[in-house]
Amino acid sequence: MLELERVNSFYGKAHILQDLSFSVGRGEVVALLGRNGAGKSTTMKSIIQLVRPKSGKVRFQGTEVTGQAAYRVARAGIGYVPEDRRIFTALTVLENLEVGRQPAREGAPHWSVEQLFEIFPNLHERRNQLGKAMSGGEQQMLTIARTLMGNPSLLLLDEPSEGIAPVIVEEMARAILRLKAQGLTVMISEQNLHFARVVADRAIIIESGEKKFDGTFAELEAHPEIRDAYLAV
């Protein structure tokens, strides 16, 4: 479904992603792990093309998307949920969802506002409130729901559990598992294992923009030294 082939990304002269290659299969939930500053967000931005890789290829469902405008990549079926949430604070919850609305896409689950409210009941209660009036957890729910309004077939979630109360993290884990059950492919970035282990099938670990590990959680468990070297505990 998604393939990265020797991707190199830069901020100005700073070389961030170094020959990064991996792939994600249809229906998989993959965790992208690494410490703060490892390059997780840059990887996600390089997929949606908010950061343009200098070299290498990003392929999505067989077609190359490298160098395309972000809105085209989004329309091709990649939904991106940024780590800093970036909800539209001056818009209501319903209006935020409206911004994300895209036509239904073949081979991807289709979401209506009602269905999303069922998954994220808090949003329903607050549907006419402004984005800025919401708590951090609610804002995180809203960004996910907003992206789902685009009916993506691949969802990129950048550190969704960061700065959120444990109760809400649990709720979110349930939501993600539901998305998975609907057939959505998900890539989720995290700094630690706790949350990732609950929802993901496979882990990719990066450090300084280089891939250090790619395998199942069982394999990772068998190599605690990898975890200790590259992940926060």
Add this chain to the structure above:
Amino acid sequence: MGFFFAQLLTGLSNAAGLFLVASGLSLIFGVTRIVNFAHGSFYMLGAYFGVTLMGILPDYLGSHVGFWGSIVLTGVIVGLVGALVEIVVLRPIYRAPELFQLVATFGVILMIQDLALMSWGAEDIMGARAPGLRGVFRIFGEPIPKYDIVLICITPFILIALWWLIAKTRLGILVRAATQDREMVGALGVNQRWLFTGVFALGSALAGWGGALQLPKGGADLLMDMNIIGPLFVVVVIGGMGSLPGAFIASVIISVLNVFGVTYMPQSTLVLMFVVMAIVLIFRPYGLLGKEEVAGEHGQVGAPEAPIRPFGRTGRLAVTGLLAVLALLPLVSDPFLLVLMTDIIIFALFAASLHFILGAGGLTSFGHAAFYGGGAYVAALLVTYAKAPMEIAFIAAPIGAGMLALVVGWFCIRLSGVYLAMLTLAFSQLVWSLAFQWRSVTRGDDGLINIWPSDWLSGQVPYYYFTLVIGAAGILFLRHVIHAPFGYALRAARDSARQAEATGINVKRVQYLAFALAGALAGLAGGLFVFAKGSVFPTELEIGKSFDALIVVFLGGIKTLSGGVVGAAFMATVEDWLTRMEYWRLMLGMLIIAVVILAPEGIVGSARRLGERLGLIKRAEAEE
């Protein structure tokens, strides 16, 4: 009572057109963050297209459908012109600093001026009357044109329609979302390029409708574009940038005020408008309904700026060489060239003072001519009324301009970015309107004449040397200040206000002083000017004058002080050459737009880059 009421209604009907145009400007700013100075040009185009269509359509569609159809169609056509401008000129520069965008839209103004001149000629054109609405209603015994009443009735519907569009439609939701975070809107699958084009087209269409709707009360002429900029910006500043209801309230205030002003204080209508603006801004710096601007929203292009360095040996040699050539010039040159060179030096000083506040200070002033013309007027007034000797009057020019800058700066420095730009522009209009309307003192557009230098400076050659010495001293002084601790503080404040504050710099105070200093040096240039020409007219205070200086600074390159000097020389030469052609504005406009898009570092910046590439100059980074 009846008369009072009639006046009120006239004011309200004038507000209709102003509101349409202002709401378009506000809408465009809200989404694109571009202050479109060419908005007045779209208003003018609306009037011209409207007149033309009203001459054609009624023959085919009947008078009523023809008239109103012409107005609707005019908006559509002007909207398409706006879309074209957006696609060709603005798309490449959305992430550029404000100055680039201003200069580009100014290029558009110049082009549209000449295109309108080509298409419709220089004569003013009378507007057609609205069919069926020729007569008057009598209200409390006073005659009120029927068309005025119709306009008053239409306006609330326009406001509601616009509000509905923004608040309730998907387009409006996307527009508001893009106002906050364009990139995220794109990442959600919205093609924001077309969103921007659409908003720009709609805003332009509103200006076009404004121009067409005022036709039965006026007509179409080539001054409409500049004449509306003052009121337009005042309305947007008072109402709050990006706020439609704000634009509506402010349009009503300004229009009603104007009508009463014409009756009770015919000499001060223009001044009154700016006084109201100043009062509003004292209490609400972001306008009645405006929101405080979040700093740092605006993207900047390009690599971080190479620091302005003290002269190297090559630089010192070049400057000395240039001064030597200039000093020897009178020995070889004809009088005509000497006059041109005097003009260039004066202009270079003016541009350098703007460059100081803009480049080193990061404060985009769009009204710098207020201090240039202000200095000239101070000197001229002293000579005319106090019979002051030239030397005293000349020294008073920078002092007076500096004091004016202290007053204007007190209002403006509190703001930043486009708000600062708009406010400086509005204040310069205030100064201009004083010179223009306070006839008993300034003689209005007859100007102040017979302002000649003392005997020891009279004659072309002595005055040329005087200009050269003062001009060079002024420019080198600015350069010196940039490298003095004060200059470092100023640049630190520009690069990061918060960090500068943290290191103990009083940011606003430093900027305030820099603003005053820039004003004083512009006044010095104005003083040189008035004694070179022997007269001064309100044109020296016009928006166009401020824009000239901005373009010069821009053309030369914002990042180096020599940019202002090179730009002034280039501009004067090119203008001298271009103005011999019939449609020089068109050429100059295209040239400006081409430079903005193709060589955004200006002449000096591009030359330096070329030099670096060829290995002639050391790379700037290497010296950091």
